[in-house]
Amino acid sequence: MCELNAALKDFDLDPEVGAVVITGSERAFAAGADIKEMLPKEYSDVYKNNFLMHWAEMTNRKKPIIAAVNGYALGGGCEVAMMCDIIYAGEKAKFGQPEITIGTIPGAGGSQRLTKAIGKAKAMEMVLTGDPITAQEAEKAGLVARIYPADQLVDESIKKAERICQHSKIIVQMAKEAVNASFEMPLREGLKFESRFFHQTFATGDRKEGMGAFVEKRAPDFKDE
Numbered sequence: 001m002c003e004l005n006a007a008l009k010d011f012d013l014d015p016e017v018g019a020v021v022i023t024g025s026e027r028a029f030a031a032g033a034d035i036k037e038m039l040p041k042e043y044s045d046v047y048k049n050n051f052l053m054h055w056a057e058m059t060n061r062k063k064p065i066i067a068a069v070n071g072y073a074l075g076g077g078c079e080v081a082m083m084c085d086i087i088y089a090g091e092k093a094k095f096g097q098p099e100i101t102i103g104t105i106p107g108a109g110g111s112q113r114l115t116k117a118i119g120k121a122k123a124m125e126m127v128l129t130g131d132p133i134t135a136q137e138a139e140k141a142g143l144v145a146r147i148y149p150a151d152q153l154v155d156e157s158i159k160k161a162e163r164i165c166q167h168s169k170i171i172v173q174m175a176k177e178a179v180n181a182s183f184e185m186p187l188r189e190g191l192k193f194e195s196r197f198f199h200q201t202f203a204t205g206d207r208k209e210g211m212g213a214f215v216e217k218r219a220p221d222f223k224d225e
């Protein structure tokens with residue numbers, strides 16, 4: 001997670017990068033926190049040292065991050081996928097919060113982001129039983145945006161990322177921040193936040209270029225400013 005966070009930070013600063021796709025292997029996206037590492041730890045260690053809190057660093061990134069999930073996304077693996085902005089799944093992917101089966105509970109958003117993503121009934125069932133759901137169930141519940149054959153998942157996710165990259169980077173970042181604000185704010189505040197961002201797009205050259213290109217029936221040439 002330290003290496004991933006360092007890479008994501010670099011990509012955020014790299015003007016050549018418009019969006020990021022992260023993936024695992026066909027067998028697993030990630031099986032969660034290392035149970036063998038956690039086994040000997042005491043409360044005082046994990047509390048004093050903010051154990052694993054650095055995982056959430058990736059939610060501070062401005063550029064869109066897509067999770068391409070094949071195989072297992074369990075515990076912290078499911079939570080990392082949910083820290084991303086879009087989840088695409090391979091048809092055999094499995095999403096679960098099995099922490100209850102090892103005597104603990106989700107610690108990186110499994111009880112919070114999951115509930116916001118799929119609602120209380122399904123989130124509660126997953127967190128209390130520890131049983132995973134399939135990619136098809138995850139798509140139906142709204143956790144996953146789209147399902148692809150396992151061997152095409154990464155290529156298709158990159159195509160979606162490239163589609164995002166055709167737009168102005170600065171406007172894409174505003175759009176991401178606006179959607180994410182809906183997770184944090186009551187509706188009235190969220191709408192105010194959105195309208196402020198909408199007005200702010202009028203301070204960019206790319207807004208003028210985008211609308212101008214439409215009117216002149218040509219492709220826009222965004223300058224990311």
Ligand SMILES: CCCCCCC[C@H](O)CC(=O)SCCNC(=O)CCNC(=O)[C@H](O)C(C)(C)COP(=O)([O-])OP(=O)([O-])OC[C@H]1O[C@@H](n2cnc3c(N)ncnc32)[C@H](O)[C@@H]1OP(=O)([O-])[O-]
Pocket residue numbers: 028031032033034035036050051052053055072074075076077079098099102105106107108110
């Ligand atoms: C602010 C706080 C932030 C907190 C952040 C995170 C908190 C998070 O919510 C807590 C967790 O993630 S709790 C975790 C929640 N996650 C879970 O509970 C998932 C636990 N894992 C499983 O249920 C199964 O291993 C799978 C279904 C993934 C694969 O089944 P399969 O295909 O039959 O394969 P297999 O034979 O079973 O495994 C192969 C090898 O991998 C090993 N290994 C696997 N996962 C490991 C792990 N997490 N750890 C260590 N090792 C793990 C396994 O021991 C074995 O090693 P061996 O040396 O060869 O014996």
